[in-house]
Amino acid sequence: MATQSEVSHIAILPSPGMGHLIPLVEFAKRIFLHHQFSVTLILPTDGPISSAQKIFLNSLPSSIDYHLLPPVNFDDLPEDVKIETRISLTVTRSLPSLREILKPIIESKKTVALVVDLFGTDAFDVAIDLKISPYIFFPSTAMALSLFLYLPKLDETVSCEYRELPHPIQIPGCTPIHGKDLLDPVQNRKDESYKWLLHHTKRYGMAEGIIANSFKELEGGAIGALQKEEPGKPTVYPVGPLIQMDSGSKVDGSECVTWLDEQPRGSVLYISYGSGGTLSHEQLIEVAKGLEMSEQRFLWVVRCPNDKIANATFFNVQDSTNPLEFLPKGFLEKTKGFGLVVPNWAPQARILSHESTGGFLTHCGWNSTLESVVHGVPLIAWPLYAEQKMNAVMLSEDVKVALRPKVNEENGMVGRLEIAKVVKGLMEGEEGKGVRSRMKDLKDAAAKVLSEDGSSTKALAELATKLKKKKDLSLVREDQLSCHGKCCWVQNSPMSLVVPFPS
Secondary structure (H helix, E strand, O other): OOOOOOOEEEEEEOOOOHHHHHHHHHHHHHHHHHHOOEEEEEEOOOOOOOHHHHHHHHOOOOOEEEEEOOOOOOOOOOOOOOHHHHHHHHHHOOHHHHHHHHHHHHHHOEEEEEEEOOOOHHHHHHHHHOOOEEEEEEOOOHHHHHHHHHHHHHHHHOOOOHHHOOOOEOOOOOOOEOHHHOOHHHOOOOOHHHHHHHHHHHHHHHOOEEEEOOOOOOOHHHHHHHOOOOOOOOEEEEOOOOOOOOOOOOOOOHHHHHHHHOOOOOOEEEEEOOOOOOOOHHHHHHHHHHHHHHOOEEEEEEOOOOOOOOOOOOOOOOOOOOHHHHOOOOHHHHHOOOEEEEEOOOOHHHHHOOOOEEEEEEOOOHHHHHHHHHHOOOEEEOOOOOOHHHHHHHHHHHOOOEEOOOOOOOOOOOOHHHHHHHHHHHHHOHHHHHHHHHHHHHHHHHHHHOOOOOHHHHHHHHHHHHHHOOOOOOEEEHHHHHOOOOOOEEEOOOOOOOOOOOO
């Protein structure tokens, strides 16, 4: 049996948020089970972790270790700081602790790589200083990754706000998209969140490879563009779809499953806006009224509304108030014959895999989207924040596996009549039949790419083979350090990278 010092080991640094942690853990499980790597998760924090995170981490297999870094202090930040800024600073301010915890791990294990996700590139400084290879795990779409790699060039060539451009933006390999539909942090180029995003994207060329949670049959154009060899562009490994098959939660959600068991096949619309998504109170009322008017069976996960931001629970700040109290008076009684409403949480994987589930009204978070694809459940796309508008455009206009309700331009709301119309359209209409058929084809494709001879299985094997051949990192490309043009090799450099925050 191989000793610790002989087994290839990778360290993984997830950005804060369950949506980042879950796919990285699935990647860790896959590379352990199929290629016998040992894995250590190192989690930056800005306070005590949530009960959901504790349950999730305690359910990890014994092959995956984890360490919580000491909380960083954010007393100097304004209350309205954007998610991207806060996530980035959590990682950046944790670098001394990361270095301290990595050193003994590297001394005792054959550590070949540090894998970070999309907002963790400042940790590359530590990786290269400790002579381990830097990699990125990109938990979102190949379309978003293509934008990230293209953004430094776009930033140089466009002077106005992207949303003000009169024509769609052509992201390499992707459907043209209007600037207003790009991810949130690029909507205001003067904001710190945009500066942080640009800072990270300029460092993507420092990675030795990028692991993408997608697959060619879902995003053929984007993945084709990403895998096209270009100077300074890291190799991209599409290993998706990586989804959470078992939540590991001690809450079994049996009420939901029991209720679904009693419903006809394919008749239930599942509604959830993800672990971080929230609606305004007024919009919550409209959703309830629309579901009631549709007369379609539904299972709805309700969270307390927030009238200020759409991502109020991203950092697990959950109101202790019962969210059912915000529903319209009499709604539960009127819909009890065809609807089930549950507060805060439901066993999503079990719901989407249930034969009674025939549709999913979703915020278009990528984890939820991939779960739908794997289980063949067609979508209603209702994006809230981050890159979700981009996802919605791709799913509804390119892949065509989602319907999308129209938003009232005057108040930014989706009205009850529109909700009822789209729900009935997906569950009963001709348009819904086409979406359902295309999603079934994607389900079959997803199963195929994860099979023994599938493209995602092969991509993971290619990555594992490359990592197992790793020795001490002794060559660092100067162009990757400065993100400028020409390639120059620096022999045996133990240098630590210091990339200042963009001014």
